[in-house]
Every structure is written in structure tokens, then in C-alpha cells.
Amino acid sequence: xxxxxxxxxxxxxxxxxxxxVVKAVDRVTLDxxxxxxxxxxxxxxxxxxxxxxxxxxxxxxxxxxxxxxxVFNGMDLLSxxxxxxxELRGKSIxxxxxxPMTSLDPVRKVGEQxxxxxIEHGVTTDMEEALKLAREALEMVxxxxxxxxxxxxxxxxxxxxxxxxxxxVALKPSLLIADEPTTALDxxxxxxxxxxxxxxxxxxKMSVILITHDIALAAxxxxxxxxMYAGRVVEYGPVDAIIENPLHPYTRGLLESAPDLWxxxxxxGIPGNPPDLRNPPRGCPFHPRCPxxxxxxxxxxxGYVKVDDRIVSCHLYTR
Amino acid sequence: xxxxxxxxxVSVLLSVRGLKKYFVQGGGIxxxxxxVVKAVDGVSFDxxxxxxxxxxxxxxxxxxxxxxxxxxxLEPDDGEIIFDGVNITHMSMKELRPFRRRMQMIYQDPYASxxxxxxxxxxxxxxxxxxxxxxxxxxxEQAMKMLERVGLTPAEDFxxxxxxxxxxxxxxxxxxxxxMxxxxxxxxxxxxxxxxxxxxxxxxxxxxxxxQEEYGLAMxxxxxxxxxxxxxxDKIAVMYLGKIIEYGPVDKVLRDPxxxxxxxxxxxAPSITMRRRKRLDIKGxxxxxxNLPLGCRFHPRCPxxxxxxASKEPELREMDDGRLTAxxxxxxxxxxxHWLKG
Numbered sequence: 001x002x003x004x005x006x007x008x009x010x011x012x013x014x015x016x017x018x019x020x021v022v023k024a025v026d027r028v029t030l031d032x033x034x035x036x037x038x039x040x041x042x043x044x045x046x047x048x049x050x051x052x053x054x055x056x057x058x059x060x061x062x063x064x065x066x067x068x069x070x071v072f073n074g075m076d077l078l079s080x081x082x083x084x085x086x087e088l089r090g091k092s093i094x095x096x097x098x099x100p101m102t103s104l105d106p107v108r109k110v111g112e113q114x115x116x117x118x119i120e121h122g123v124t125t126d127m128e129e130a131l132k133l134a135r136e137a138l139e140m141v142x143x144x145x146x147x148x149x150x151x152x153x154x155x156x157x158x159x160x161x162x163x164x165x166x167x168x169v170a171l172k173p174s175l176l177i178a179d180e181p182t183t184a185l186d187x188x189x190x191x192x193x194x195x196x197x198x199x200x201x202x203x204x205k206m207s208v209i210l211i212t213h214d215i216a217l218a219a220x221x222x223x224x225x226x227x228m229y230a231g232r233v234v235e236y237g238p239v240d241a242i243i244e245n246p247l248h249p250y251t252r253g254l255l256e257s258a259p260d261l262w263x264x265x266x267x268x269g270i271p272g273n274p275p276d277l278r279n280p281p282r283g284c285p286f287h288p289r290c291p292x293x294x295x296x297x298x299x300x301x302x303g304y305v306k307v308d309d310r311i312v313s314c315h316l317y318t319r
Numbered sequence: 320x321x322x323x324x325x326x327x328x329v330s331v332l333l334s335v336r337g338l339k340k341y342f343v344q345g346g347g348i349x350x351x352x353x354x355v356v357k358a359v360d361g362v363s364f365d366x367x368x369x370x371x372x373x374x375x376x377x378x379x380x381x382x383x384x385x386x387x388x389x390x391x392x393l394e395p396d397d398g399e400i401i402f403d404g405v406n407i408t409h410m411s412m413k414e415l416r417p418f419r420r421r422m423q424m425i426y427q428d429p430y431a432s433x434x435x436x437x438x439x440x441x442x443x444x445x446x447x448x449x450x451x452x453x454x455x456x457x458x459x460e461q462a463m464k465m466l467e468r469v470g471l472t473p474a475e476d477f478x479x480x481x482x483x484x485x486x487x488x489x490x491x492x493x494x495x496x497x498x499m500x501x502x503x504x505x506x507x508x509x510x511x512x513x514x515x516x517x518x519x520x521x522x523x524x525x526x527x528x529x530x531q532e533e534y535g536l537a538m539x540x541x542x543x544x545x546x547x548x549x550x551x552x553d554k555i556a557v558m559y560l561g562k563i564i565e566y567g568p569v570d571k572v573l574r575d576p577x578x579x580x581x582x583x584x585x586x587x588a589p590s591i592t593m594r595r596r597k598r599l600d601i602k603g604x605x606x607x608x609x610n611l612p613l614g615c616r617f618h619p620r621c622p623x624x625x626x627x628x629a630s631k632e633p634e635l636r637e638m639d640d641g642r643l644t645a646x647x648x649x650x651x652x653x654x655x656x657h658w659l660k661g
Contacts, residue, residue: 043517043518044516159604188583190589192600215591217589220595243591257520259544259547259550260590260591260592261585265549267521268521270519274518
């Protein structure tokens with residue numbers, strides 16, 4: 001049994017909106033092995049970003065984590081006092097968001113913004129000392145140290161994302177969560193940022209969770225992939241197995257929907273629309289769009305089944 | 320309205336020559352240095368009826384500006400746009416009106432390009448009324464048919480809905496319906512699927528293809544995604560800092576690039592079938608367009624740059640296989656194949 005960095009048990013996150021309860025994350029159970037690169041892949045509304053926020057207990061209202069346990073280093077994060085959780089954030093678990101421009105303060109030098117992390121977490125009380133550490137952190141992500149004095153607008157999009165990564169890994173966390181970190185960037189820069197994440201993962205012996213809509217990006221970079229649909233993890237397992245032999249019809253559909261420069265010159269797509277999470281379909285949430293639906297799919301919800309080293313939530317495998 | 324200048328017998332629908340657009344920044348009441356951004360800097364290409372040209376490149380390369388210039392949504396600073404044999408470059412808004420009907424734009428964001436309060440049926444009927452092609456009743460009837468055609472059925476149910484009652488994919492169908500109701504001959508589609516969920520992209524592309532076949536539509540498809548470009552396009556133009564740096568049949572250019580920048584883009588794009596390929600890495604990021612490098616604009620990032628690349632700007636020239644490449648030292652034929660195997 002591999003040691004896990006974080007284990008989710010039956011985690012549900014609901015948003016209490018005026019028009020109804022949205023089950024954004026619905027009873028998710030899985031283990032993230034230590035030192036691995038794990039991607040959560042899904043389309044809009046699949047719950048992937050909400051799940052990332054739940055790991056840091058940062059789900060904004062009207063959202064609320066309504067059930068489950070998130071076990072990190074032997075502690076259940078969901079039962080920690082807020083003060084303790086605040087200490088963990090940025091130190092043991094860090095997060096990088098999609099848009100580096102909105103995550104950085106435009107009127108403060110980037111070095112100061114990284115230095116904040118050291119001061120907030122009590123590594124030092126001396127700003128000079130913190131700035132020295134910030135310089136080292138910048139160099140670690142491939143930015144010349146003298147750019148501590150730059151303002152965000154003086155840096156390119158890729159460099160701004162590197163600054164955020166520097167701040168996120170400043171205290172050498174054991175888990176880094178990256179939510180669509182390269183979606184706003186061009187492909188060449190994206191490739192280099194992903195290289196950086198992989199390098200840092202090895203150097204700092206971190207685990208990485210990548211949240212992405214891009215299954216090709218996930219396929220290239222991950223050890224393991226969790227495919228999400230309508231708040232559920234429908235399939236989770238080692239990347240090669242998932243890419244070469246997807247078990248869940250949604251995973252297969254997603255793979256066949258992705259255009260590929262080196263693959264076939266056509267894509268298939270999945271008929272229909274994603275479900276309204278205020279009013280999800282009965283049974284399996286994917287059944288209205290599923291090419292392989294049969295008798296139980298519109299009545300009973302499939303549980304999780306273990307198939308070799310994968311888990312899958314589909315009636316095709318429940319018997 | 321000017322008379323048709325000449326009868327062009329060949330099926331060239333659109334001909335663009337030396338198109339330029341410079342934006343001036345600063346130098347206003349706040350002072351500061353006046354800076355010129357050469358967004359589009361001498362772009363030329365021809366398009367036949369029914370043909371799809373993909374314009375690709377990183378953000379800031381000028382692909383969207385080129386699309387807008389061609390439709391005369393922006394005033395070009397130099398160059399010529401010949402549409403169906405007529406020079407439309409300097410036409411007044413009034414002279415342009417009959418051409419507007421024949422050329423349409425499809426935007427990236429189906430949320431921003433629809434009026435949130437207008438029922439979608441009316442939004443689709445509107446262009447017919449604006450162009451005086453139909454009275455209200457007739458326009459409604461045609462809009463109903465169009466709703467059916469784009470798969471928003473039953474049409475009566477959809478006609479009175481407002482955009483917020485639709486999914487992203489459904490909204491993009493409305494945007495396409497609105498552009499297609501005038502039966503245009505030419506359309507510029509600017510990243511039409513990049514905001515659509517992956518599982519619904521195929522059906523949107525399919526829809527565009529259907530209209531294209533039916534109307535013999537020529538299309539400029541603007542995208543940052545090479546794998547999407549490969550699916551939809553016949554020809555591809557790769558842009559870098561306001562210039563086309565490579566142009567030709569889509570498979571030829573993407574699978575056997577002769578420009579190092581095209582090769583870098585092609586090997587950087589994530590791929591499921593070639594997960595462990597060797598990337599052709601280039602240095603840094605796209606240069607500041609206010610401060611273009613001398614010589615070849617790509618030379619500071621080019622792994623193969625030689626001395627004269629920093630002084631002499633390469634022109635697009637024909638390679639032995641007929642495609643156009645703007646590089647003093649183009650890659651050899653079959654380069655990428657060897658690279659990926661090696």
C-alpha cells in the first residue's frame with residue numbers, strides 16, 4: 001500500500017443558491033499517493049475547482065462542505081480549528097490559480113509579495129531577510145533574482161505565473177494544488193510552466209494536484225488521473241490505463257472529443273448537454289448522454305467499483 | 320458604389336495584399352512616449368470560395384486584428400482588401416452595406432456577443448430586418464427554420480428564450496445561426512470553440528462545416544489551438560508579431576514545418592497520441608510588440624538563428640513543395656519526423 005499525502009472520504013460540497021441546492025461535489029472518495037502528479041480532469045461544472053478549494057477549506061459561500069473527511073498527514077482537515085488551517089495553507093498545502101494577474105497585487109513589487117509568505121508564517125520577522133529568501137525563491141522558478149523589485153505589469157504572463165509558483169512553494173509544501181495554471185498562457189509557455197511544476201515536484205518531494213479541462217495536458221504530465229462529471233469522480237487510476245483503455249463511457253467520450261495534432265483527423269464529441277446540478281438526472285448523472293446505458297442506469301446510482309488498480313463509477317462494472 | 324473593377328474568372332473570393340494596422344499608444348494628455356504597436360505588419364493571402372484558412376499563433380500575433388481588418392471592422396493603415404473582385408479597402412460605411420451582408424463574424428464568447436435581454440429567436444431574425452431582406456413575420460419564420468437547422472429544437476420552445484437560459488454550446492449555436500441567416504459567402508470565426516466544453520466542440524465544428532458546404536462559404540478560422548486548426552482548415556497561416564511566417568496546406572505546414580517557430584508550436588501542443596515526444600524548445604516569450612527585434616522578429620528566440628538573422632528581415636518565399644516560409648535558414652524537409660524519432 002502506497003502512502004497517501006491526502007485521502008478524501010465521502011466529501012460533498014453543496015452550494016445553497018436561491019434557485020436550489022447545487023451538489024458541486026458529490027461524495028468523492030479517493031487517495032492521492034505521496035510524491036505523485038495527479039490531475040483532476042473535467043468540463044465546466046464538473047466540480048473540479050470546487051474540490052480543489054475544498055482541500056484548502058476555501059469554498060466560498062454560499063458553498064459549504066457538507067460531509068466527509070479530508071485526511072492530510074493523519075489529520076482530518078475538516079475538523080481542524082480555522083487558526084490551525086490557516087497555518088497549514090501556504091505552508092503544507094499551497095495553491096496556484098489560473099490568472100496570475102488577479103492573484104498578484106498590481107501596486108506591490110513581486111519580491112515583497114513573496115516575502116509576505118515568510119513573514120506571515122513566522123520564518124522571519126525581518127523584511128530584509130524575507131526579501132533575500134524571496135530572491136532565492138524567484139531563482140528557483142527560473143526568474144533572475146534582481147526582479148524582486150519588478151511590479152507584476154513589468155513581467156510577462158509566464159513570468160507572473162512563475163512568481164505565483166515561487167510564493168506557493170516558498171515554504172516547501174508537501175502538496176501543491178494548481179488550478180488551470182496555464183489556461184491563460186500560450187502553448188510554448190504552458191509547456192515550460194508544466195516542466196517547472198514537474199521539476200519542483202521532484203526537487204521538493206511534493207505531490208501535485210493539477211486541475212484542468214485539458215485531458216491531453218493531464219495525460220502528458222500525470223501519474224494518475226481522476227475524471228470528474230457532475231460532481232462525481234467517475235474514473236480514477238494510473239494514466240496509462242485510463243488513456244489506453246478507458247472504462248467509463250464518459251472518459252472514453254472525452255478522449256474521443258479531444259483533437260490531436262498527431263492522431264486521427266476527426267473528433268467525435270458527446271451528444272447532449274451537461275446536467276443541471278440543481279436538478280440532476282436520476283440514477284447515473286451521465287446516463288442521458290451515455291452510448292452504453294442500459295436497464296439500471298436511469299434508476300440506480302452506480303457506486304464505486306474497483307477494477308484492477310482503478311476505481312470506476314458505472315453499472316457496466318457493478319456486476 | 321464603385322463599379323466592379325475587373326472580372327476575376329478564377330474562384331478567388333478574397334485577396335489581401337500588404338495589410339497593415341499600427342496602433343499608437345500613449346502621447347495623450349497624460350504625456351509619455353508615443354509608442355507604435357505594429358499589430359498587423361504586411362499580411363497578404365488569397366482565399367478561394369469554400370476554402371477554410373486557419374490563422375494561428377500566440378496571443379498578440381495579430382490574428383484577431385487581421386480578421387477584423389478583412390471585414391473592415393477596423394480601418395487598415397495600408398494594404399488592400401479585394402472581395403469578389405471589388406476593392407473594399409477604402410469604401411465608406413454606406414458603400415460597404417451590401418458587402419456586410421455577404422461577410423459575417425462569429426465571436427469567441429457566446430456570452431458577450433448576444434444581448435442578454437433579447438429573445439434568441441429575435442436575435443436571429445434581426446439581421447434580416449436590418450438588411451431589409453424580410454418583414455417581421457417572414458423574418459420570424461426564417462429564424463424558426465434556422466433554430467431547427469442549428470439543432471435548437473423544438474424551435475417554438477427556444478424562440479423566446481433568453482441567452483441565460485441556454486448552455487454555452489447552445490448559445491454558440493445561436494451566434495452561428497445569427498451569422499448564417501444572411502447566407503454569407505465569407506465568415507471570420509474567431510476562436511469559435513475555445514470557450515465551449517470539449518465534449519461539445521465536435522458538434523459546433525460539424526455545424527459550421529455543414530453551412531460551409533451548403534453555402535460554399537469561405538472561412539477564416541482564428542485559433543490558438545493547432546489541433547483544432549488541423550481539423551477544420553484547408554490552408555493555414557502561422558503568424559508571429561504581425562506577420563505570416565509560414566503558409567500552406569494545413570497538414571504540410573503542421574506535420575512538416577519548415578519554420579522553426581511552427582515546429583516549436585507543433586511540438587508544444589499537448590497530445591494524447593504522442594505523449595512522450597521531444598519538444599523543439601525556443602527561448603523566452605513573444606517580444607514586446609512596441610519594441611520589435613531587428614531583422615527576423617523571431618530571431619531572439621530561435622534555436623537556429625545565425626548572424627544575419629539579426630539584421631535582415633526574411634520575406635515569405637516559396638519552398639520546393641509550394642508552401643511559403645519566411646526564414647533565411649528554413650528547416651529541411653522531413654525535419655520534424657526525424658526530430659520526433661530521434
